Amino acid sequence: YSFKDALVLRLRLRDGGKKLLVSRPGQFIFLSPENIIDKKDLVSRDSFINHLRRIIRDCRITDITQQPCERIIDLMILCGDEKYILTLELIPRGVFVLRDSSNIIKALNKSLKTRDRVLKINSQYKYPPKTTNLYCEDDTSKILSSFRKGYDIVRGLVVGLGVPSDIAEEFIYRNNIDKSTDPKKLGDEEAMKIIDRLKRFLSELIQKPKPCIILGENNNVLEYYSYQPLSKGDVCVVESDFNDVLREYYLPRIKFFAETDLELSEFTRLKDQFIKDLEKISLDHQNLIKIKNFIDQNYYALENIFICYRESMRSRNREIACPSRDDLGCVYSVDKNILRISCGELLFEFDLMRDFRENYVEISKKISQLERGIEKIKENLNNLEKKILERRAELEKQRLVSEIRMRRRVEWFERFHWIITSEGFLAIGGRDIDQNETLVRKYLERDDLFFHADIHGGSVFILKKGTGAGEKSIIETAHLAGCYSKAWSAGYGSIDVFYVSGDQVSKTPPSGEYLPKGSFMIYGEKKWVRGVKMILGIGIEMVDSKYPRVIVGDPDYVRSRSSIYAIITPGNDSSREVAEKIVKKWLEKHREQEIFIRSLELDEVIRKIPGKSKIIFI
Structure with a gap:
């Protein structure tokens, strides 16, 4: 993706988690949690981005190297049998370039022509010339x-x-x-x-x-x-x-806030235009008021002069002498049928084809029209001011939301299902068969407890240091193991969950047997938590009193940790539909917490929903 002229690579990690690799030519490269940048801000319709997506989408990064003593990063990428190198130059006038195993440029963020190299599509790639670097130079x-x-x-x-x-x-x-x-x-x-x-x-x-x-x-x-x-x-x-x-x-x-917001810029442009229009119309209005007041004060004198010029225009055979100046200080001139009158700073015209009274009434009408115009512009300005304030408020909310997303540290266990029990023990569960495998192979230890619902298909849950945990932690972990199993999608009302210590679980099958992916051998006696109800609480807890994250558990557990929560059971609505309804209702009910709620990605809520569900409380 492109994000404000930065390149964003969305990476899927081996453990199922996701990260963003964000880089800008000549400046920086860093890894970021996926929820730091709003998906709506990521752009995929860009020539360079389109080339990258067409060639290396869903491929694998096999290695990352740095050119010795240079700010140049090479990402080795494997796409089936094809090998590519994505080079990120973090030097002045640097470029981003994708090249194949023959060093031919396949994608380039911009063409480059300098004294030392020429870079363009289908040409050979050449690194920039090396400069003396103290750390690498021996001479x-x-x-x-x-x-x-x-x-x-x-x-x-x-x-x-x-x-x-x-x-x-x-x-x-x-x-x-x-x-x-x-x-x-x-x-x-x-x-x-x-x-x-x-x-x-x-x-x-x-x-x-x-x-x-x-x-x-x-x-x-x-x-x-x-x-x-x-x-x-x-x-x-x-x-x-x-x-x-x-x-x-x-x-x-590289965020997109008030100073560069296109909508706010357009509002500001319109406001400036309205102010200019208001100033012009107000001046016209004031001028007409002065003209009308002048006519009112000198009505009969002006009317007599108007009649003289009108009669003179109508007379064909005799000349009628009309004054070009008068005692009022006015100067008169005729252009076709128009009598032009200049009285000091006042300039106005009378139509000689109409009588004096009609001209006077026409001035009054124009004054009324301008007054209505002024009121309309003022109304538009007020509405525009409201829109500007609303937009600025919205942009400030976006800034705060973005800041929360950026500053909240995503813990390593959040890539899994997880819960920190009421007794302070961490339990983690697999979101899919791959994560189940990862949990058992990488995270399960002897003093942990292994949980699984008594049904084929479901999340493995591991209660870390679980052999020393109390009954409450065991019940809370078992509750998630039950809800994140096939029992939910099958519409069960409850399910039994067993648990064993870590040393009772093995990935090694008996001699001569095969253990399919996602399957495990359990040795020894199982312990049980019977009748785990298919009801799940989803809420928002605050980390360090300022960073929100989504938690799940039995409703009593979630209620004890969050004032913003919902309760769901198996139903017919998709996970997305349920998540959208929950978030919408949270925003309606908890307006004072709007920033915290909006800082959560919708996907974060979707991932917490076990499957098709219905909401029984928000």
């Missing part, structure tokens, strides 16, 4: 020569040796170096001492990164670093994951 004389290209220490490190400017400044600060020093005036030994110290500094940053961010007044990320900059004091907040730092910095910068 001392070449390093010194490049260092001395700068007219001061900073330029020598940045321009000559390719060191990022912020790192160069930090290195100079930590080593108390006079950055105005001309590197050309340094001896080889002194210059190499600086370069050796810089190499050690760079190695430390690479091997022991300490990503941090500097926040603004509204907790927006102003700056980010892959290290703790001592030159910034203690204002840089340390983060655990550099990928999260990149996401928090760049994603808001």
Whole structure:
């Protein structure tokens, strides 16, 4: 997909989860949770995107490499027997290019022609020319020569040796170096001492990164670093994951809010036009009022002059002398049938084909028409102001929704069905046969409890550290194991669920037998939770009091954790229909929580619904 000129690759992970790989030429690349970007904002109708989708959609990324000491990423992609490389150039004037195993360009976000290379469809791809890079260059004389290209220490490190400017400044600060020093005036030994110290500094940053961010007044990320900059004091907040730092910095910068909103821009344009029209009509109205008042004050004098000019126009054989000026300070002239009158700043016309009274009434009519026009424009302006306020409010809501989605950390277990029991134990369940396999092979341990409904087909649930859990955690986990089984779609009212310890479960069949995918061997005695009812609560809980996420469980469990919830049972409506009804009703009933509800993706609710259902409470 394309998202505000960034490339978005939607990745399906081995464990069934999904991520977005977001990248922009010359700037950034980071992984993001799938729900960070609204699907409606993702664009697929783009020439470059269409080429990518046609060639590598549903293919597999087999490896990711970086060109040595270059901001160039290569994604190795396998499509059946065909191999491709998607190259992401994060350098100035960089491009995104897909090439085949013969290095022929198959898709390109833009053609490029420079002194060193020409890139276009069906041509050979060529990497950009390498520049001197301190971390990869071994030739001392070449390093010194490049260092001395700068007219001061900073330029020598940045321009000559390719060191990022912020790192160069930090290195100079930590080593108390006079950055105005001309590197050309340094001896080889002194210059190499600086370069050796810089190499050690760079190695430390690479091997022991300490990503941090500097926040603004509204907790927006102003700056980010892959290290703790001592030159910034203690204002840089340390983060655990550099990928999260990149996401928090760049994603808001490519979002689509009020400053670039097309609808708001159109409203603003119309408002400006209405204001101009109102100013013009108001001036016309004021002028006509002055004219009418002037006529009212000098009615008979003006009428007599009008009659004179009218008679003169009608007279064919005799001339009638009419004044071109009068004691009122007015100047008169005739053009065909129109008497033009100029009285100081007042300019107006009378139609000599009509009588004086008709002309006077016509001015009154125009005044009334302009007054109605003014009222209509004011009404339109008021309506437009309301629309502008509503749109700005909506855009602010979108901004808050996006910020919540961006900042909420998606836990690793949320790719599965899950519950944190009332006693604080984590239980995870498979959404499909592949996840069931993953759970048993990767996550099931000896002190866990394994749950499954007494029916063929259903989610495997694992209660982590379950051998030490109480009865309440066992019942709450069994409830989900029952609801996320075929019993729901079959319309059962209840189902029995068994559980065993982790060491009673095996993927190894008896000798000579075959164990199909999704099947497991259970050894020893099973324990049971009888009559698990097919009724499921779906609600919204707040993480850290500010980030919403969808929870499920038996209705009492969900009610205890959420004031926004619904209860469903097996029925005839599809999961999407049920989810749409639930979210719509939540928004109607809980307007004060609108931002939190909207920050949830509809798919997040859909995934919680076991199958065809009906709503019994919202």
